[in-house]
Amino acid sequence: MKKTMMRRFWNRRYFLKGFCLAVLLFGVSCSRAQRLEPLPSGLVPESEARCAAPFVTENWQFIHSIEASLGGEGAASVIGVTNVYPERRAAHCVMMTVEGFVLFDATFDQQLHVKRGVPPFESKAFAEGLMRDIALIFFKPFGKPTGSALSKAGSLTCRYERGDETVEDVCVNADDSWMIHQYRKGSLHRFIRTGTDRATGTKNGPFIPKELELTACGDHGYSLHLRLIDAKRLKEAE
Amino acid sequence: MRTGLRVLAKKLYPMAFLFVISGLFLGWTGNVKEFRKEARSVQSLSADFVQEKNLKILIQPIVSKGKFRFKKPDSLRWEYESPVRSILLMHNGDMRRFLEGQDGLREDHGPGKQGMQVVMGQISLWLSGNFENIPDFQATVEENRAIVLTPASASLSAFISRIELIPSDRPGVLRSVILYEGEDSYTTIRFENVKVNEDLPESLFVEP
Numbered sequence: 001m002k003k004t005m006m007r008r009f010w011n012r013r014y015f016l017k018g019f020c021l022a023v024l025l026f027g028v029s030c031s032r033a034q035r036l037e038p039l040p041s042g043l044v045p046e047s048e049a050r051c052a053a054p055f056v057t058e059n060w061q062f063i064h065s066i067e068a069s070l071g072g073e074g075a076a077s078v079i080g081v082t083n084v085y086p087e088r089r090a091a092h093c094v095m096m097t098v099e100g101f102v103l104f105d106a107t108f109d110q111q112l113h114v115k116r117g118v119p120p121f122e123s124k125a126f127a128e129g130l131m132r133d134i135a136l137i138f139f140k141p142f143g144k145p146t147g148s149a150l151s152k153a154g155s156l157t158c159r160y161e162r163g164d165e166t167v168e169d170v171c172v173n174a175d176d177s178w179m180i181h182q183y184r185k186g187s188l189h190r191f192i193r194t195g196t197d198r199a200t201g202t203k204n205g206p207f208i209p210k211e212l213e214l215t216a217c218g219d220h221g222y223s224l225h226l227r228l229i230d231a232k233r234l235k236e237a238e
Numbered sequence: 239m240r241t242g243l244r245v246l247a248k249k250l251y252p253m254a255f256l257f258v259i260s261g262l263f264l265g266w267t268g269n270v271k272e273f274r275k276e277a278r279s280v281q282s283l284s285a286d287f288v289q290e291k292n293l294k295i296l297i298q299p300i301v302s303k304g305k306f307r308f309k310k311p312d313s314l315r316w317e318y319e320s321p322v323r324s325i326l327l328m329h330n331g332d333m334r335r336f337l338e339g340q341d342g343l344r345e346d347h348g349p350g351k352q353g354m355q356v357v358m359g360q361i362s363l364w365l366s367g368n369f370e371n372i373p374d375f376q377a378t379v380e381e382n383r384a385i386v387l388t389p390a391s392a393s394l395s396a397f398i399s400r401i402e403l404i405p406s407d408r409p410g411v412l413r414s415v416i417l418y419e420g421e422d423s424y425t426t427i428r429f430e431n432v433k434v435n436e437d438l439p440e441s442l443f444v445e446p
Contacts, residue, residue: 061295061296061297063300065321065322067337067339067340075339075344075346076337076346077322077324077337077339077346079300079321079322081293081295081296081300083295092295094293094295096291098302098318098322098324098337099289099318099324100289100291100300100302100425101419102293102419102423105295116420118397225339225340229300229321229322230298230300232297232298234297
């Protein structure tokens with residue numbers, strides 16, 4: 001029975017749709033099928049700048065340990081190296097086993113280029129999904145906020161609406177932790193939450209969290225827990 | 239082709255370990271007969287290791303540290319202490335892998351685990367000194383006594399292009415292993431505090 005479950009878990013179909021950046025379900029459960037709630041169309045003063053704070057404005061290199069799982073079915077861990085170039089909204093991502101064997105190496109700069117993809121990481125769908133998650137985590141949503149709201153607890157939420165029925169709510173809490181809710185057609189699609197700890201040497205600098213959780217909703221939902229190992233600014237040439 | 243890649247991927251993981259692990263045993267002097275003799279005398283090994291992962295993308299190498307334990311005929315403990323704690327245990331033909339997650343150590347079922355199960359058979363081959371018949375690789379000795387392993391097939395060389403085993407001055411002990419995945423990616427593992435034929439308790443290879 002256990003073997004059957006494991007085979008199912010690592011079945012290529014599940015793996016690709018799940019592991020491709022997946023992990024434990026945290027605070028917000030997709031099973032609640034959260035729906036997009038209305039937000040005042042007016043903007044709280046200085047909300048645009050505050051809501052942009054979680055996102056990188058310079059080129060950075062991040063190294064994370066990534067724990068990925070599909071609900072309660074199990075988990076796997078890899079090390080991820082991510083270079084992000086916010087001006088171009090470009091990224092270079094390498095994933096490797098904890099022993100150092102490179103499983104995946106791809107860049108996205110206008111178009112996707114997969115340099116290395118060891119099964120089950122070889123599919124284009126995996127690479128595209130991974131790059132979308134990277135963009136959601138690191139890059140400020142397109143355009144300006146269409147609305148914002150301030151809670152009694154001091155949490156500021158800004159809403160960004162795209163033309164493709166995608167809405168992203170960026171919420172910056174009073175303790176500098178932050179969350180992103182991404183909705184597709186009114187339903188929660190992705191959820192990101194960070195802790196309050198910051199990477200050494202970056203306090204009062206960019207919002208680089210030590211811990212970050214991403215939950216993907218849907219039939220093949222997954223969750224990721226990212227723990228920062230290292231963060232360094234990149235020079236343009238790197 | 240894709241099936242071939244999948245098979246290769248399964249083999250790569252154990253191979254990488256194989257060469258790291260067996261490197262400790264080699265005592266390589268550039269002479270196969272001496273190697274066999276050294277290999278027979280080794281009953282157990284323990285060492286610390288420092289691993290540096292070099293990639294073109296990295297500003298600095300990723301440095302991992304850990305401990306290694308081996309006991310004949312087939313018990314192994316390969317433990318990373320940082321930056322991500324993980325433990326690989328092999329004993330009596332069983333292999334288990336543990337990774338540290340949010341809730342502490344948990345058994346890992348990720349890719350690579352199945353492949354690791356073939357490692358022990360390969361280690362036995364190396365320990366027996368059957369150096370000429372290493373599957374999938376050709377071995378040559380360079381002037382500096384380093385042994386260089388090159389893949390026998392083009393499909394394998396797409397994943398591992400070369401492995402170098404560098405001997406230390408101490409007979410029976412390797413200084414380092416360098417595993418080249420390609421032009422832009424290689425891994426160096428240095429061994430320190432190597433101890434041969436210490437008494438290692440069985441629990442080391444059973445409990446994480």
